[in-house]
Amino acid sequence: MLDLSSIAVFIPRAVVQGIPLLYGATGEILTEKSGNLNLGIPGIMYVGAISGVMGAHFYEQSAGGQLAALPAILIPLLCSLIGSGIMGLIYCFLTVTLRANQNVTGLALTTFGVGFGNFFGASLVKLTGSETASISLGATSAFFCAKLPFADKLGWFGKIFLSYGFLAYLAIIIALVAAFILKKTRLGLHLRAVGENPATADAAGINVVRYKYGATVIGSMIAGLGGLYYVLDYINGVWSNNGFGDRGWLAIALVIFAVWRPNIGILASILFGGLYIFSSYNNTGMDLAANELYKMLPYVVTIVVLIIVSARKKKENQPPESLGLAYFREER
Amino acid sequence: MGEKTAAVKMRDITKSFGKVLANDKVWLDIYRGEILALLGENGSGKTTLMNMLSGIYFPDEGQIYIDGKEVVIRSPKDAFNYGIGMIHQHFKLVDVLTAAENIVLGLPGKLDLKEASRKIREICETYGFSVDPDQKIYTMSVSQKQTVEIVKVLYRGADILILDEPTAVLTPQETDKLFAVLKNMRDDGKAIVIITHKMHEVEELSDRVAVLRHGQFVGDMLTKDTNAQEMTNMMVGHAVTLNIDRPEPKDPKPRIEVKGLTVRDMDGIVKLEDVSFTANSGEILGIAGISGSGQKELLEAIAGLQPVESGSISYIEGDGAREELIGKDPLAIAALGVSLSFVPEDRLGMGLVGNMDLSDNMMLRSFRRGRSLFTDRKAPHKLAENVVEELEVSTPSVSTPVRRLSGGNVQKVLVGREIASAPTVLLTAYAVRGLDINSSYTIYDLINRQKQDGVAVIYVGEDLDVLLELCDRILVLCGGKVSGIVDGRGAKKRDVGMMMTRLGGGRNER
Numbered sequence: 146m147l148d149l150s151s152i153a154v155f156i157p158r159a160v161v162q163g164i165p166l167l168y169g170a171t172g173e174i175l176t177e178k179s180g181n182l183n184l185g186i187p188g189i190m191y192v193g194a195i196s197g198v199m200g201a202h203f204y205e206q207s208a209g210g211q212l213a214a215l216p217a218i219l220i221p222l223l224c225s226l227i228g229s230g231i232m233g234l235i236y237c238f239l240t241v242t243l244r245a246n247q248n249v250t251g252l253a254l255t256t257f258g259v260g261f262g263n264f265f266g267a268s269l270v271k272l273t274g275s276e277t278a279s280i281s282l283g284a285t286s287a288f289f290c291a292k293l294p295f296a297d298k299l300g301w302f303g304k305i306f307l308s309y310g311f312l313a314y315l316a317i318i319i320a321l322v323a324a325f326i327l328k329k330t331r332l333g334l335h336l337r338a339v340g341e342n343p344a345t346a347d348a349a350g351i352n353v354v355r356y357k358y359g360a361t362v363i364g365s366m367i368a369g370l371g372g373l374y375y376v377l378d379y380i381n382g383v384w385s386n387n388g389f390g391d392r393g394w395l396a397i398a399l400v401i402f403a404v405w406r407p408n409i410g411i412l413a414s415i416l417f418g419g420l421y422i423f424s425s426y427n428n429t430g431m432d433l434a435a436n437e438l439y440k441m442l443p444y445v446v447t448i449v450v451l452i453i454v455s456a457r458k459k460k461e462n463q464p465p466e467s468l469g470l471a472y473f474r475e476e477r
Numbered sequence: 478m479g480e481k482t483a484a485v486k487m488r489d490i491t492k493s494f495g496k497v498l499a500n501d502k503v504w505l506d507i508y509r510g511e512i513l514a515l516l517g518e519n520g521s522g523k524t525t526l527m528n529m530l531s532g533i534y535f536p537d538e539g540q541i542y543i544d545g546k547e548v549v550i551r552s553p554k555d556a557f558n559y560g561i562g563m564i565h566q567h568f569k570l571v572d573v574l575t576a577a578e579n580i581v582l583g584l585p586g587k588l589d590l591k592e593a594s595r596k597i598r599e600i601c602e603t604y605g606f607s608v609d610p611d612q613k614i615y616t617m618s619v620s621q622k623q624t625v626e627i628v629k630v631l632y633r634g635a636d637i638l639i640l641d642e643p644t645a646v647l648t649p650q651e652t653d654k655l656f657a658v659l660k661n662m663r664d665d666g667k668a669i670v671i672i673t674h675k676m677h678e679v680e681e682l683s684d685r686v687a688v689l690r691h692g693q694f695v696g697d698m699l700t701k702d703t704n705a706q707e708m709t710n711m712m713v714g715h716a717v718t719l720n721i722d723r724p725e726p727k728d729p730k731p732r733i734e735v736k737g738l739t740v741r742d743m744d745g746i747v748k749l750e751d752v753s754f755t756a757n758s759g760e761i762l763g764i765a766g767i768s769g770s771g772q773k774e775l776l777e778a779i780a781g782l783q784p785v786e787s788g789s790i791s792y793i794e795g796d797g798a799r800e801e802l803i804g805k806d807p808l809a810i811a812a813l814g815v816s817l818s819f820v821p822e823d824r825l826g827m828g829l830v831g832n833m834d835l836s837d838n839m840m841l842r843s844f845r846r847g848r849s850l851f852t853d854r855k856a857p858h859k860l861a862e863n864v865v866e867e868l869e870v871s872t873p874s875v876s877t878p879v880r881r882l883s884g885g886n887v888q889k890v891l892v893g894r895e896i897a898s899a900p901t902v903l904l905t906a907y908a909v910r911g912l913d914i915n916s917s918y919t920i921y922d923l924i925n926r927q928k929q930d931g932v933a934v935i936y937v938g939e940d941l942d943v944l945l946e947l948c949d950r951i952l953v954l955c956g957g958k959v960s961g962i963v964d965g966r967g968a969k970k971r972d973v974g975m976m977m978t979r980l981g982g983g984r985n986e987r
Contacts, residue, residue, distance in 0.1 A: 329588065330588055331581075331584075331585075331586070331587065331588040334574070334578060334581075334582065334588060335582065335583065337571070337573075337574070338571045338574065338582050338583075341571045341572065341573060341574070342569070342570075342571045342572070344569060345569040345570060345571055345582070346571075346582065346583070347533075347553065348531075348533065348553045348563075348565070348569040349553065349569070349582040349583030350552060350553045350554030350557060350583040351582070351583045460572065460573050460613070460615050461573055463573075466572065466573075474533065
């Protein structure tokens, strides 16, 4: 089974499975670096997906079959960014401005986001009068799925490295840029300080509220792109309710697995993607129970990493110190 | 001083938190080339006043003038722009970042750590510090962290420096070094404010003193024209005696005997090594040492909270009967009359629950008593009222959450509860941590009363001057070993200070 051609089949499948997780994890890492533990990520990815779907749907309707490349890409992209960005804003308003409990707010947003997605998903299905319980956006999806040139001509190299839609490459670029910003720039240094010790950052003249809002909203937008990628590229533009599954939680687990480093997140997401589809490569066939066991693997791996990291107690690998805590300057 | 213009003038500064008036029309002048000591009891508004100068709080009313010009300081950033830098009591440093990263935090421009490191070394040379720019903060000792804080404000070009109780966490030797540096900076023309309530430091270091009481400005004067007694009276508002009582021990008999005690922490690091001593009834045994030398482990081992590797701890009853404490349940040890009151740095961490009120906190000691299904609420309530009355705890009522009380009052509640359980051995650590003179003396009185009642008191303290005045004997710990046991009546501060650092292989001392 371990010959080159089957690897060339397995890796691209692991990658496309991992890209939504990478978006979610990169977004959550930026958010957590500001000290906000946003458990709303699953809901936000859902909203990112359905917002893009709605944008694409209405553009397809108004264009009547003749889609131009630029708006067909930009409209869903913008809709997705706006949708998930608003979710991030709601989260910030509640936890930063009103200092509500972060866990409760996040979980509420997840519940809300999934409901929001399913409500508008079902409404769209009703609008189109489709016979199945799903909507298909094949025309828009074609633009999102477009592979790089030469992908089919370069054999295994083309399959492993060139056979993805542009959002997949964007995910990796965003992760690398995020890693660079966190590590090498003043912006990143300030963001890390805010998440570690907001009182210190504040005393150093850093605007804590602005950083928290900025990192959380941008993080939410990045996470939302993961939802968009899933619908418009991974499953070729077919929206069906609850189709996104538990990928949002997996993205949050990935943050821990990657010890809060977006660059590690790139490889880790592909590994998670591989583990996620591992079952279908092991001929479990109809043994659904075994299938579920395989689906557990990413979580098991995350727990193992948590144990190792906690046992080693290396300060650099711990979560940001003030993660989950609201900050108020004049608190006594 | 008439011809000098004030670097900072604060006029009619008022600030309130809810109903509490922290500062009430305060006037203060700060001059360049001068060290000003800002004195006051806990809760007198010293830190609040300085926080307004450094942009942490914003005054409700009043004006601030810098070099004669009226300014508005809205944020720490504004404060830096006016050359004001504050070194807080709780360090404002990010643990996982390096010294250099912490120092450049919040500054604009491109991130160039190499250039920053060069500038840091330059500052260190000028004033005689030593800081490794690439060292991570969490690997540093307290005094190293403080140095980083000072370099941080100098790096930003501050020429008005405010230090909030800088010596609270330092050894005598480190304090001397800090004072030397501060004097260097003063001679360099910088304005320096130090907040403190240690009189001897004021006398040793400052050129001028300003006193606050209950949020109001009482007065200022040149240090050389005043003395400790006068300053204390100004702080407290009435005459107080500055001597700590030390009654002769009455009929001391061995109560706790520790032999060859060795303790390792969870990581397997030796915290106590071959510690032996005897604590007598009717006597106060002081424990001195740099923080983290094993004081906490020692008390916890006696109270049964800390696993012991080897050695013995015997409890000796009045009739000479011995009982081995190691291996005993903490509850059984407490039942013998061994009572532990440990005041941690955050004051609430051990022993009291911040969100519960006074009587519920009293109940934490007594809830096991009685056989009824329901707890007895009346007795703790009464005890709380007694403690409030006897120790003059200032609280709206006994049903106020402990979190809302000021530090001194919290400590009174903690110590009061322990004493109320009529112990035979009282273990107390940092009982006066961060307390002002008046509250400290109340606590000393309480401890002395216990001693006279024949209780064996083990008192872990930070302030050597107090240990030397209060304790009958002092055990000096150094890196987990007994460096020596001296008689409190004859010992010299210098000698005890040396004993604190002599062992331990330079781990805490550079």
